[in-house]
Amino acid sequence: MKSLILGGARSGKSRHAEQLAAASGRDVVYLATAEAADAEMTARIAHHRAQRPAGWALVEEPLALARVLGQQAAAERCLLVDCLTLWLSNLLAVEPSRMQQELDALYETLPGLPGDVLLVSNEVGWGIVPDNALARRFRDEAGRLHQRLAGLCDHVTLVAAGLPLALK
Amino acid sequence: MKSLILGGARSGKSRHAEQLAAASGRDVVYLATAEAADAEMTARIAHHRAQRPAGWALVEEPLALARVLGQQAAAERCLLVDCLTLWLSNLLAVEPSRMQQELDALYETLPGLPGDVLLVSNEVGWGIVPDNALARRFRDEAGRLHQRLAGLCDHVTLVAAGLPLALK
Amino acid sequence: MKSLILGGARSGKSRHAEQLAAASGRDVVYLATAEAADAEMTARIAHHRAQRPAGWALVEEPLALARVLGQQAAAERCLLVDCLTLWLSNLLAVEPSRMQQELDALYETLPGLPGDVLLVSNEVGWGIVPDNALARRFRDEAGRLHQRLAGLCDHVTLVAAGLPLALK
Numbered sequence: 001m002k003s004l005i006l007g008g009a010r011s012g013k014s015r016h017a018e019q020l021a022a023a024s025g026r027d028v029v030y031l032a033t034a035e036a037a038d039a040e041m042t043a044r045i046a047h048h049r050a051q052r053p054a055g056w057a058l059v060e061e062p063l064a065l066a067r068v069l070g071q072q073a074a075a076e077r078c079l080l081v082d083c084l085t086l087w088l089s090n091l092l093a094v095e096p097s098r099m100q101q102e103l104d105a106l107y108e109t110l111p112g113l114p115g116d117v118l119l120v121s122n123e124v125g126w127g128i129v130p131d132n133a134l135a136r137r138f139r140d141e142a143g144r145l146h147q148r149l150a151g152l153c154d155h156v157t158l159v160a161a162g163l164p165l166a167l168k
Numbered sequence: 169m170k171s172l173i174l175g176g177a178r179s180g181k182s183r184h185a186e187q188l189a190a191a192s193g194r195d196v197v198y199l200a201t202a203e204a205a206d207a208e209m210t211a212r213i214a215h216h217r218a219q220r221p222a223g224w225a226l227v228e229e230p231l232a233l234a235r236v237l238g239q240q241a242a243a244e245r246c247l248l249v250d251c252l253t254l255w256l257s258n259l260l261a262v263e264p265s266r267m268q269q270e271l272d273a274l275y276e277t278l279p280g281l282p283g284d285v286l287l288v289s290n291e292v293g294w295g296i297v298p299d300n301a302l303a304r305r306f307r308d309e310a311g312r313l314h315q316r317l318a319g320l321c322d323h324v325t326l327v328a329a330g331l332p333l334a335l336k
Numbered sequence: 337m338k339s340l341i342l343g344g345a346r347s348g349k350s351r352h353a354e355q356l357a358a359a360s361g362r363d364v365v366y367l368a369t370a371e372a373a374d375a376e377m378t379a380r381i382a383h384h385r386a387q388r389p390a391g392w393a394l395v396e397e398p399l400a401l402a403r404v405l406g407q408q409a410a411a412e413r414c415l416l417v418d419c420l421t422l423w424l425s426n427l428l429a430v431e432p433s434r435m436q437q438e439l440d441a442l443y444e445t446l447p448g449l450p451g452d453v454l455l456v457s458n459e460v461g462w463g464i465v466p467d468n469a470l471a472r473r474f475r476d477e478a479g480r481l482h483q484r485l486a487g488l489c490d491h492v493t494l495v496a497a498g499l500p501l502a503l504k
Contacts, residue, residue, distance in 0.1 A: 011461060126291045318497035
């Protein structure tokens, strides 16, 4: 089963995904895309880590998501990717051709993966058009990514105030 | 039937409206409000145009939306307006009295139009309060427009990740 | 009955909460958290005030929300707090320890209040990550507040284009 879990900042989307992972009855592998580039990000990573069960395996991968998903996926496992927004942000910082390769690899790999895959991502396009061209590009790419993954996933959920709303 | 289709940037709202138009069985008139003011906007317009069926008529009107809707509407037609946010943005650049005239004209004209009318617009008020006074005014006007049109439309849909959520 | 009413800017969330208050059949006490710090805010407050029934009592309190809720709540009353976002914003401007005290006081007080309590708040985390550290902190605090209150309320509603969507 593949699920896409969307929501705004601090919407409770990660916690919702973690509850789904815990309830899956499978061995959970937490796939973190964050890189601790500064103090604020280090604190956010530590905050998320402190809330996860100790028994979960942790794999950190900022860029090659499809490859790591392919390596880690197994029938008895639940992979929890948190989050796609940071992965996309990491990809925007490398060369453009690499970004498209990684996106295409994800779209090709995802449908065939065994076990459960939970993908967490931020809604970022519900505000005023940003002044910044990179921010506009980022929200366009994030929107396209969500539409594409929504088509590939069995379930899509929007989380607000910690409460899930089923979109698919 | 009148429908309002709302969603964030790259949420798939235009594609959803286009699917509704194609499924209507009526002759589709695509009413574009965008003006190609710069290279980025020209690219966005070309991107949208490439995704539309060749048989659809195209009418471009940045300001006088109610007048053009009145001229184009017919029992056998489906008018697809994409998008109200750009129309509102165009109106904010002309004198204020003109803007209110155009808004009032839309509210008066819409209920009596024959055929189908699909109105696409961006949700822009779900982020942090913008620093910029014009941006704050824009999101206030957009919010009021959506509330008013939601009252006049038969259906209101919120689109996220390409998936429709019925609000009315 | 406790209700949390969420929505973007000009989504119609205040109007929706006011309709719930009017339909409650109870004596309505409107608890305003806004302070008229500048001309724009003064205009917004006047705009909201003009839309409320004359028979409603008005209490203004920018910071000590839990205390005022405790004083005002009664079995025959409906308290309408508009809005939590401004209250949080006011608290961010005082010392941090006061903010946490006020948040904790609200979480302790709310469940035991008699009568109806309607809490209105803005969704602010669905846009691009703000450049500004204070804005990031604000949207993190707002998101946490909404999650916590959603757990304590009987009903949670998301409003878009004036239309309510039940989350709980």
